[in-house]
Amino acid sequence: MVMIGNQTPPQIDEPEIEIDVQNLDFYYGKHQALHDICISVPKGMVTALIGPSGCGKSTFLRTLNRMNDIIGGTRVEGKIVIQSQDIYAPNIDVVMLRKRVGMVFQKPNPFPKSIFENVAYGPRIHGIKNRAQLQEIVERSLVRAAIWDEVKDRLHISGLELSGGQQQRLCIARALAVDPDILLMDEPASALDPRSTQRIEDLIAELRGDYTIVIVTHNMQQAARVSDYTAFFYEGHLIEFDKTERIFTKPNSKQTEDYITGRFG
Numbered sequence: 673m674v675m676i677g678n679q680t681p682p683q684i685d686e687p688e689i690e691i692d693v694q695n696l697d698f699y700y701g702k703h704q705a706l707h708d709i710c711i712s713v714p715k716g717m718v719t720a721l722i723g724p725s726g727c728g729k730s731t732f733l734r735t736l737n738r739m740n741d742i743i744g745g746t747r748v749e750g751k752i753v754i755q756s757q758d759i760y761a762p763n764i765d766v767v768m769l770r771k772r773v774g775m776v777f778q779k780p781n782p783f784p785k786s787i788f789e790n791v792a793y794g795p796r797i798h799g800i801k802n803r804a805q806l807q808e809i810v811e812r813s814l815v816r817a818a819i820w821d822e823v824k825d826r827l828h829i830s831g832l833e834l835s836g837g838q839q840q841r842l843c844i845a846r847a848l849a850v851d852p853d854i855l856l857m858d859e860p861a862s863a864l865d866p867r868s869t870q871r872i873e874d875l876i877a878e879l880r881g882d883y884t885i886v887i888v889t890h891n892m893q894q895a896a897r898v899s900d901y902t903a904f905f906y907e908g909h910l911i912e913f914d915k916t917e918r919i920f921t922k923p924n925s926k927q928t929e930d931y932i933t934g935r936f937g
Protein backbone atom coordinates (compact mmCIF):
# COMPACT_ATOMS: atom_id res chain seq x y z
CA MET A 673 0.00 0.00 0.00
CA VAL A 674 1.26 3.51 -0.84
CA MET A 675 1.30 5.71 2.26
CA ILE A 676 1.22 9.47 1.85
CA GLY A 677 2.91 11.21 4.75
CA ASN A 678 1.98 9.37 7.94
CA GLN A 679 -1.77 9.42 7.49
CA THR A 680 -3.59 6.26 8.45
CA PRO A 681 -6.17 5.16 5.90
CA PRO A 682 -9.78 5.93 6.88
CA GLN A 683 -11.51 2.98 8.51
CA ILE A 684 -14.98 3.21 7.08
CA ASP A 685 -15.75 -0.37 7.95
CA GLU A 686 -15.13 -0.09 11.70
CA PRO A 687 -18.36 -0.51 13.68
CA GLU A 688 -18.91 1.29 16.98
CA ILE A 689 -18.25 -1.04 19.92
CA GLU A 690 -20.93 -1.59 22.58
CA ILE A 691 -19.35 -4.37 24.65
CA ASP A 692 -15.61 -4.77 24.98
CA VAL A 693 -14.52 -8.03 26.60
CA GLN A 694 -10.86 -8.18 27.60
CA ASN A 695 -9.09 -11.39 28.66
CA LEU A 696 -12.14 -12.84 30.39
CA ASP A 697 -11.72 -16.01 32.45
CA PHE A 698 -14.63 -17.59 34.24
CA TYR A 699 -14.64 -20.32 36.89
CA TYR A 700 -17.32 -22.50 38.48
CA GLY A 701 -15.39 -23.41 41.61
CA LYS A 702 -12.19 -24.99 40.28
CA HIS A 703 -13.62 -25.63 36.82
CA GLN A 704 -12.56 -22.99 34.33
CA ALA A 705 -15.44 -22.57 31.83
CA LEU A 706 -14.07 -19.59 29.86
CA HIS A 707 -10.46 -19.00 28.87
CA ASP A 708 -9.06 -15.62 27.97
CA ILE A 709 -12.03 -14.40 25.91
CA CYS A 710 -11.43 -11.17 23.98
CA ILE A 711 -14.25 -9.84 21.84
CA SER A 712 -15.65 -6.48 20.79
CA VAL A 713 -19.39 -6.65 20.22
CA PRO A 714 -20.58 -4.03 17.73
CA LYS A 715 -23.36 -1.63 18.63
CA GLY A 716 -26.81 -1.95 17.07
CA MET A 717 -26.00 -5.26 15.43
CA VAL A 718 -26.85 -8.89 16.02
CA THR A 719 -24.02 -11.11 17.21
CA ALA A 720 -24.59 -14.88 17.27
CA LEU A 721 -22.75 -17.21 19.64
CA ILE A 722 -22.37 -20.73 18.29
CA GLY A 723 -20.50 -23.87 19.32
CA PRO A 724 -21.11 -27.38 20.64
CA SER A 725 -22.99 -28.09 23.85
CA GLY A 726 -20.98 -27.23 26.96
CA CYS A 727 -18.54 -24.89 25.16
CA GLY A 728 -19.51 -21.94 27.39
CA LYS A 729 -22.01 -19.93 25.30
CA SER A 730 -24.55 -19.50 28.10
CA THR A 731 -21.82 -18.87 30.66
CA PHE A 732 -20.36 -16.14 28.47
CA LEU A 733 -23.77 -14.59 27.78
CA ARG A 734 -24.49 -14.45 31.53
CA THR A 735 -21.19 -12.71 32.26
CA LEU A 736 -22.46 -9.77 30.17
CA ASN A 737 -25.12 -8.76 32.69
CA ARG A 738 -23.61 -10.51 35.71
CA MET A 739 -26.32 -13.17 35.85
CA ASN A 740 -23.58 -15.59 36.98
CA ASP A 741 -23.28 -13.59 40.20
CA ILE A 742 -26.26 -15.50 41.56
CA ILE A 743 -24.47 -18.86 41.14
CA GLY A 744 -22.38 -19.58 44.24
CA GLY A 745 -18.65 -20.29 44.00
CA THR A 746 -18.12 -18.56 40.67
CA ARG A 747 -15.26 -16.23 39.83
CA VAL A 748 -14.54 -13.78 37.02
CA GLU A 749 -11.16 -12.46 35.91
CA GLY A 750 -10.49 -9.94 33.17
CA LYS A 751 -12.66 -7.07 32.16
CA ILE A 752 -15.98 -6.36 30.48
CA VAL A 753 -16.49 -2.75 29.48
CA ILE A 754 -19.97 -1.65 28.43
CA GLN A 755 -20.35 1.94 27.30
CA SER A 756 -16.98 2.77 28.88
CA GLN A 757 -17.93 1.29 32.26
CA ASP A 758 -16.19 -1.75 33.75
CA ILE A 759 -19.25 -3.78 34.76
CA TYR A 760 -17.35 -5.77 37.39
CA ALA A 761 -16.06 -2.64 39.13
CA PRO A 762 -17.08 -2.45 42.81
CA ASN A 763 -19.26 0.63 42.39
CA ILE A 764 -21.52 -0.94 39.74
CA ASP A 765 -25.23 -1.13 40.58
CA VAL A 766 -26.19 -4.56 39.24
CA VAL A 767 -29.91 -3.70 39.08
CA MET A 768 -29.11 -0.74 36.84
CA LEU A 769 -26.74 -2.89 34.78
CA ARG A 770 -29.53 -5.43 34.14
CA LYS A 771 -31.85 -2.59 33.15
CA ARG A 772 -29.37 -1.68 30.41
CA VAL A 773 -28.60 -5.28 29.55
CA GLY A 774 -31.81 -7.31 29.37
CA MET A 775 -32.11 -11.06 29.00
CA VAL A 776 -34.43 -13.57 27.37
CA PHE A 777 -34.10 -17.26 28.19
CA GLN A 778 -34.52 -20.52 26.31
CA LYS A 779 -37.73 -21.49 28.06
CA PRO A 780 -40.32 -18.70 28.11
CA ASN A 781 -40.65 -17.71 31.76
CA PRO A 782 -43.49 -15.22 32.24
CA PHE A 783 -44.38 -14.43 35.84
CA PRO A 784 -47.64 -16.03 37.04
CA LYS A 785 -49.27 -12.62 36.70
CA SER A 786 -51.38 -10.83 34.11
CA ILE A 787 -49.92 -9.88 30.74
CA PHE A 788 -50.09 -6.24 31.83
CA GLU A 789 -48.28 -6.88 35.11
CA ASN A 790 -45.59 -8.95 33.40
CA VAL A 791 -44.61 -5.96 31.29
CA ALA A 792 -45.24 -3.29 33.95
CA TYR A 793 -43.11 -5.14 36.51
CA GLY A 794 -39.71 -3.76 35.48
CA PRO A 795 -40.81 -0.13 35.03
CA ARG A 796 -42.52 -0.30 38.47
CA ILE A 797 -39.28 -1.53 40.07
CA HIS A 798 -37.54 1.43 38.50
CA GLY A 799 -40.03 3.80 40.15
CA ILE A 800 -42.75 4.43 37.57
CA LYS A 801 -46.09 4.50 39.41
CA ASN A 802 -48.32 6.61 37.19
CA ARG A 803 -51.01 4.34 35.69
CA ALA A 804 -51.28 6.17 32.35
CA GLN A 805 -47.52 6.13 31.95
CA LEU A 806 -47.39 2.41 32.75
CA GLN A 807 -50.17 1.75 30.25
CA GLU A 808 -48.25 3.62 27.61
CA ILE A 809 -45.06 1.63 28.31
CA VAL A 810 -46.95 -1.68 28.31
CA GLU A 811 -48.58 -0.95 24.96
CA ARG A 812 -45.37 0.31 23.37
CA SER A 813 -43.39 -2.73 24.59
CA LEU A 814 -46.02 -5.22 23.40
CA VAL A 815 -46.17 -3.49 20.01
CA ARG A 816 -42.38 -3.57 19.80
CA ALA A 817 -42.39 -7.29 20.62
CA ALA A 818 -44.98 -7.94 17.88
CA ILE A 819 -47.62 -9.36 20.20
CA TRP A 820 -49.89 -6.37 20.89
CA ASP A 821 -52.57 -7.30 18.35
CA GLU A 822 -52.89 -10.77 19.81
CA VAL A 823 -53.29 -9.65 23.43
CA LYS A 824 -54.61 -6.09 23.48
CA ASP A 825 -58.15 -7.17 24.42
CA ARG A 826 -57.06 -9.47 27.24
CA LEU A 827 -54.22 -7.80 29.07
CA HIS A 828 -55.69 -8.99 32.37
CA ILE A 829 -55.34 -12.73 31.66
CA SER A 830 -52.36 -14.62 33.01
CA GLY A 831 -49.23 -14.65 30.88
CA LEU A 832 -49.18 -18.40 31.44
CA GLU A 833 -52.38 -18.78 29.38
CA LEU A 834 -50.55 -17.77 26.20
CA SER A 835 -48.96 -20.20 23.75
CA GLY A 836 -45.21 -20.86 24.04
CA GLY A 837 -44.39 -18.53 21.16
CA GLN A 838 -46.60 -15.79 22.57
CA GLN A 839 -45.07 -16.26 26.01
CA GLN A 840 -41.61 -15.79 24.51
CA ARG A 841 -42.68 -12.55 22.81
CA LEU A 842 -44.24 -11.46 26.11
CA CYS A 843 -40.86 -12.08 27.77
CA ILE A 844 -39.20 -9.98 25.06
CA ALA A 845 -41.76 -7.22 25.73
CA ARG A 846 -40.95 -7.48 29.44
CA ALA A 847 -37.26 -7.08 28.68
CA LEU A 848 -37.92 -4.09 26.38
CA ALA A 849 -40.16 -2.33 28.92
CA VAL A 850 -37.21 -1.00 30.93
CA ASP A 851 -35.67 0.44 27.79
CA PRO A 852 -32.42 -1.54 27.61
CA ASP A 853 -29.57 -0.90 25.17
CA ILE A 854 -28.54 -4.52 24.93
CA LEU A 855 -30.62 -7.70 24.66
CA LEU A 856 -29.12 -11.07 25.50
CA MET A 857 -31.01 -14.08 24.15
CA ASP A 858 -30.12 -17.64 25.09
CA GLU A 859 -31.61 -19.95 22.44
CA PRO A 860 -34.84 -17.93 22.48
CA ALA A 861 -36.57 -20.04 19.83
CA SER A 862 -35.29 -23.54 20.54
CA ALA A 863 -38.42 -24.50 22.51
CA LEU A 864 -40.77 -23.15 19.81
CA ASP A 865 -42.43 -24.53 16.68
CA PRO A 866 -41.21 -23.35 13.23
CA ARG A 867 -43.88 -20.65 12.86
CA SER A 868 -43.17 -19.15 16.28
CA THR A 869 -39.45 -19.40 15.55
CA GLN A 870 -40.01 -17.44 12.35
CA ARG A 871 -41.82 -14.72 14.32
CA ILE A 872 -38.94 -14.45 16.79
CA GLU A 873 -36.45 -14.19 13.91
CA ASP A 874 -38.58 -11.48 12.24
CA LEU A 875 -38.71 -9.66 15.56
CA ILE A 876 -34.92 -9.80 15.94
CA ALA A 877 -34.62 -8.28 12.45
CA GLU A 878 -36.95 -5.44 13.50
CA LEU A 879 -35.12 -4.74 16.75
CA ARG A 880 -31.74 -4.76 15.03
CA GLY A 881 -30.35 -1.24 14.84
CA ASP A 882 -32.18 -0.01 17.94
CA TYR A 883 -30.62 -2.59 20.24
CA THR A 884 -27.37 -4.47 20.41
CA ILE A 885 -28.41 -8.12 20.37
CA VAL A 886 -26.33 -11.11 21.42
CA ILE A 887 -28.02 -14.42 20.67
CA VAL A 888 -26.99 -17.99 21.44
CA THR A 889 -28.21 -20.51 18.92
CA HIS A 890 -27.60 -24.13 18.02
CA ASN A 891 -29.22 -23.60 14.67
CA MET A 892 -26.63 -22.73 12.03
CA GLN A 893 -29.25 -21.53 9.56
CA GLN A 894 -30.68 -19.28 12.22
CA ALA A 895 -27.27 -17.80 13.01
CA ALA A 896 -26.69 -17.21 9.31
CA ARG A 897 -30.13 -15.62 8.86
CA VAL A 898 -30.34 -13.32 11.86
CA SER A 899 -26.82 -12.21 12.71
CA ASP A 900 -24.29 -9.70 11.42
CA TYR A 901 -21.39 -11.17 13.39
CA THR A 902 -20.76 -14.68 14.64
CA ALA A 903 -18.52 -15.96 17.43
CA PHE A 904 -17.56 -19.63 17.48
CA PHE A 905 -16.76 -21.06 20.91
CA TYR A 906 -15.12 -24.41 21.58
CA GLU A 907 -14.29 -25.87 24.99
CA GLY A 908 -14.37 -22.49 26.70
CA HIS A 909 -12.24 -20.73 24.08
CA LEU A 910 -13.33 -18.19 21.51
CA ILE A 911 -11.99 -19.77 18.35
CA GLU A 912 -13.15 -17.23 15.81
CA PHE A 913 -15.17 -14.02 15.63
CA ASP A 914 -15.99 -12.32 12.36
CA LYS A 915 -18.73 -11.13 10.09
CA THR A 916 -21.34 -13.87 9.82
CA GLU A 917 -20.98 -14.06 6.07
CA ARG A 918 -17.27 -14.69 6.42
CA ILE A 919 -17.68 -17.31 9.17
CA PHE A 920 -20.12 -19.24 6.99
CA THR A 921 -18.25 -18.92 3.71
CA LYS A 922 -14.57 -18.61 4.51
CA PRO A 923 -13.78 -19.35 8.14
CA ASN A 924 -10.15 -18.99 9.21
CA SER A 925 -10.08 -21.94 11.50
CA LYS A 926 -10.49 -25.61 10.63
CA GLN A 927 -12.46 -26.12 13.86
CA THR A 928 -14.98 -23.47 12.83
CA GLU A 929 -15.31 -25.02 9.41
CA ASP A 930 -15.82 -28.50 10.84
CA TYR A 931 -18.51 -27.20 13.16
CA ILE A 932 -20.50 -25.16 10.68
CA THR A 933 -20.42 -27.95 8.13
CA GLY A 934 -21.80 -30.32 10.74
CA ARG A 935 -18.76 -32.53 11.15
CA PHE A 936 -19.11 -32.34 14.95
CA GLY A 937 -21.30 -30.83 17.65
Ligand SMILES: Nc1ncnc2c1ncn2[C@@H]1O[C@H](COP(=O)(O)OP(=O)(O)OP(=O)(O)O)[C@@H](O)[C@H]1O
Pocket residue numbers: 700703705723724725726727728729730731732743
Ligand atom coordinates in the same frame (compact mmCIF):
# COMPACT_ATOMS: atom_id res chain seq x y z
N1 LIG B 1 -24.18 -23.68 37.24
C1 LIG B 1 -23.08 -24.36 36.87
N2 LIG B 1 -22.27 -24.91 37.79
C2 LIG B 1 -21.15 -25.59 37.43
N3 LIG B 1 -20.75 -25.76 36.16
C3 LIG B 1 -21.51 -25.23 35.20
C4 LIG B 1 -22.71 -24.50 35.50
N4 LIG B 1 -23.26 -24.10 34.33
C5 LIG B 1 -22.44 -24.54 33.36
N5 LIG B 1 -21.39 -25.23 33.87
C6 LIG B 1 -20.28 -25.84 33.10
O1 LIG B 1 -19.64 -24.84 32.32
C7 LIG B 1 -19.36 -25.31 31.00
C8 LIG B 1 -20.07 -24.42 29.99
O2 LIG B 1 -21.47 -24.57 30.13
P1 LIG B 1 -22.51 -23.66 29.38
O3 LIG B 1 -23.85 -23.94 29.96
O4 LIG B 1 -22.05 -22.26 29.40
O5 LIG B 1 -22.40 -24.25 27.90
P2 LIG B 1 -23.29 -23.95 26.61
O6 LIG B 1 -22.33 -23.71 25.49
O7 LIG B 1 -24.32 -22.94 26.90
O8 LIG B 1 -23.98 -25.38 26.37
P3 LIG B 1 -25.44 -25.73 25.76
O9 LIG B 1 -25.31 -25.53 24.28
O10 LIG B 1 -25.63 -27.17 26.11
O11 LIG B 1 -26.45 -24.83 26.40
C9 LIG B 1 -19.81 -26.78 30.99
O12 LIG B 1 -18.68 -27.57 31.27
C10 LIG B 1 -20.81 -26.86 32.11
O13 LIG B 1 -20.85 -28.14 32.66
Ligand SMILES: [Mg+2]
Pocket residue numbers: 729730731858888
Ligand atom coordinates in the same frame (compact mmCIF):
# COMPACT_ATOMS: atom_id res chain seq x y z
MG1 LIG C 1 -26.43 -22.95 26.97
